[in-house]
Amino acid sequence: MSEILQQEFFGYTLLQIIIVLGAVVVGFIIIQKIASAFGGKKETSFGIKVKCLNCGWVGSVGKYDRRCRRCSSDSLEETG
Secondary structure: HHHHHOOEEEEEEHHHHHHHHHHHHHHHHHHHHHHHHHHHHOOOOOOOEEEEOOOOEEEEOOOOOOOOOOOOOOEEEEEO
16 A cells, blocks of 8 residues: 555655645635635525505515415515
């Protein structure tokens, strides 16, 4: 096993190449973790806050399915 790790490729031993590749992978993972920590998660919202003009219900409905969850009316007013 030792002989395999001592073989030279482009002036570097196989062991040195493996160590550098491992360090690059670990560095890449650390950079991704730091970037996600500072970047935060982007919040995607497909709902809108509304008030039903028919029954007075207030809540969130789908962006493309604008119906009151209590009375199924489509007369809604956006609140936020």
